[in-house]
Amino acid sequence: MRIPRIYVDLPLQESSVFDLPQASFQHVCKVLRLKNDYSLILFNGQGGQYQAKLINVEKRSAQVEVLNYQALENESPIKVTLGQTLSRGERMDYAIQKAVEAGVHRIQPLFSERCEVKLNTERLDKKIQHWQQIAISAAEQSGRGHVPEVLSPINLLDWTSNCKDMLKITMHHHSAKPISEMSEPEDKAVSVLIGPEGGLTESEVEASIQHGFQPVALGSRVLRTETAPVVILTCINLLWGDIH
Structure with a gap:
């Protein structure tokens, strides 16, 4: 056993x-x-x-x-902070679980214009505890020695305007720029913005660009909000991390 x-x-x-x-x-x-x-x-x-x-x-x-x-040597050398817009049902749970398995460093849940999840203070506290437990279970399963922190949700525009990482990416399927054209960040840190089920609004995409986020697309297919974290984390670690 x-x-x-x-x-x-x-x-x-x-x-x-x-x-x-x-x-x-x-x-x-x-x-x-x-x-x-x-x-x-x-x-x-x-x-x-x-x-x-x-x-x-x-x-x-x-x-x-x-x-x-x-000692464990299985943490990704690229510290990815995932800005994941809240989604309904089990989709957020899935996104957190798979992001941890794929090597995410930190998860920042976000509220956006098209986010359909509404939480009062009591429900929000319970959700944060629930999401952190999912991260713990995923770290147990995947053999990680570190458990990524799931932060308290904030407004998407507040996060993008205060993000300090050198490389900042907005997942946007209308963009033609591939991630393979980007250079590895010198500080080994990346922030990734992923929209809700209905996608980011054009104003949110433009606001993120004004604060240094670069829109990228991963191929010609549209990814679901809970699938996108796994794909982008895999690409980042294949390009600059520990997937060989």
Whole structure:
């Protein structure tokens, strides 16, 4: 059986012992039915991971003994901040999950003119927690040592006007400029703007251009808002990152 890889929001160090958090206990001991001395891999999103094993498994609790540290070298050298306009249903969840698997560094949810998602303060707080958990689960699955942060949603125009990265890209299917014509940014950082299901308005595209964003298209086909992150991240890492 594949060794379970578990995220724990705790400091980790070799030769330490701690109580397994309840959510992890339910998954490891109740769902997977692991017993004493079973192996685990632990990470806390700060880089690297630890070999560990279950000890003192009881009916309602278990402990973990942390063994040796393992460095990881699987983070993309290109730090991509994804400006993802909010979409309905599970599309936003999918976009976040796949972006993390594809190596995104940070995710900035955005409100736009054609964004149909409306959230009050209470729902917004719950959504942020939900999206961050998706990012954690995707990092667990994909073997990453870092968990990308999902920021609180802001207005698209506020984000584009304050973005400081050297290379800034707007996904815009009417553009004829291919990403392969762009040069690798010296600061190894890229910001990518992706519109909602109905697309960006012309005024939003023009505003992003005024703030240094370059419209690019990826071929002749129109991508869905939840598909675009995977495609653009793959292209960026193929050109300048760790896909060879």
